[in-house]
Amino acid sequence: MERSRSSRLKSWPMWMLMGVVTVCLLAIGAGRDGGPLTQQERIDSITKRLACPTCDGESVFVSQASAAVNIKNEVARQVATGQRDDEEIVAFIEERFGGRVLLVPRATGFDSLVWVLPVTVLVCSVAGLAATFRRWRREQGLVPSDDDRALVARLLAEDPEDNDEVPR
Numbered sequence: 001m002e003r004s005r006s007s008r009l010k011s012w013p014m015w016m017l018m019g020v021v022t023v024c025l026l027a028i029g030a031g032r033d034g035g036p037l038t039q040q041e042r043i044d045s046i047t048k049r050l051a052c053p054t055c056d057g058e059s060v061f062v063s064q065a066s067a068a069v070n071i072k073n074e075v076a077r078q079v080a081t082g083q084r085d086d087e088e089i090v091a092f093i094e095e096r097f098g099g100r101v102l103l104v105p106r107a108t109g110f111d112s113l114v115w116v117l118p119v120t121v122l123v124c125s126v127a128g129l130a131a132t133f134r135r136w137r138r139e140q141g142l143v144p145s146d147d148d149r150a151l152v153a154r155l156l157a158e159d160p161e162d163n164d165e166v167p168r
Contacts, residue, residue: 042079046086047072050093051103059103071097 037045044061050071052063060068060075071093078089094101144152
């Protein structure tokens, strides 16, 4: 038994080290930039984030509506001039067409509720369920009473050959 405990103590630092290395590699991989994009890749990236103002649920990248084509041309013109970065181009288009043109809401201001609210509801639900299960467990009285102990002792003491019935 002592050897088992010793081997467990020796293995947990290795697991911790592997966990730290994994987290570091994931952080590096997630933050890695794919390198410079071509103009067409930038245009496609921006237009995939914008919603067609006349279509229902389509991005500017997919839509062939005249409004989407005009937005796509404006994005291409601004990318070609090179005076604005992607965020500034999206902000410009949003300013002209309003917030309804964004497919993915911003993570600031009132729009941040779209991201925060589901997580908050999930955390509160899990906490509520945990509290309810704990309360149910206490109410059920999982600790056996003296009567329960006496019944179990009596049934264990009985000789099974004396009684043909199986106790329920």
